[in-house]
Amino acid sequence: AQSVTQLGSHVSVSEGALVLLRCNYSSSVPPYLFWYVQYPNQGLQLLLKYTSAATLVKGINGFEAEFKKSETSFHLTKPSAHMSDAAEYFCAVRSGGGADGLTFGKGTHLIIQP
Amino acid sequence: GAVVSQHPSRVICKSGTSVKIECRSLDFQATTMFWYRQFPKQSLMLMATSNEGSKATYEQGVEKDKFLINHASLTLSTLTVTSAHPEDSSFYICSVGGVSSYEQYFGPGTRLTVT
Numbered sequence: 001a002q003s004v005t006q007l008g009s010h011v012s013v014s015e016g017a018l019v020l021l022r023c024n025y026s027s028s029v030p031p032y033l034f035w036y037v038q039y040p041n042q043g044l045q046l047l048l049k050y051t052s053a054a055t056l057v058k059g060i061n062g063f064e065a066e067f068k069k070s071e072t073s074f075h076l077t078k079p080s081a082h083m084s085d086a087a088e089y090f091c092a093v094r095s096g097g098g099a100d101g102l103t104f105g106k107g108t109h110l111i112i113q114p
Numbered sequence: 115g116a117v118v119s120q121h122p123s124r125v126i127c128k129s130g131t132s133v134k135i136e137c138r139s140l141d142f143q144a145t146t147m148f149w150y151r152q153f154p155k156q157s158l159m160l161m162a163t164s165n166e167g168s169k170a171t172y173e174q175g176v177e178k179d180k181f182l183i184n185h186a187s188l189t190l191s192t193l194t195v196t197s198a199h200p201e202d203s204s205f206y207i208c209s210v211g212g213v214s215s216y217e218q219y220f221g222p223g224t225r226l227t228v229t
Binding site: 032034036041042043044045046049051090094100101102103104105106107 | 118120148150156157158159160163173205207209216217218219220221222223225
């Protein structure tokens, strides 16, 4: 079984400040981990993924995440928030190959204060 | 990544009718497609895995007779919501993933409203 926990349903930061969105996972086998972003009434866009290569993963739009096995975490960060980053962010895990669906966290709504 | 489309983007139907949602992989031959539903301000829940040329695999608690899935070709999967009820109103999203692909590529979603 696998699960994802995202701490904080809402996170508010000032424009230009550090963004930190937390994700912890549980998986019985080495996981594949993903961060997706969703804008209102749209599908999901892949920000970045961890697939057992480098533990520090860089994604699009300046986001990055670090896989920490000892902490079972995959937190998403961005050094400087931009107004356009305001959206819903989902962490997801897959414990198998491409034939498995994803298990998503509940999502974190990122609010950017001007 | 793969480009995925869904049709329609929005649909409103009356209670008791059936609605078909199409998911197309435009530039990738997808042996496997996934269907998710998302309630307002909630996360995505996997409903079923659609396998080309064979029966879909449904997640626990998802009624296979209510949510009919057909994956007749490598580029098209359809989800039919039969005898729709207001509680079926949701955002339905499909994704594409191959056996050797780590990530999934998501369609833009279909907003279903049952009145």
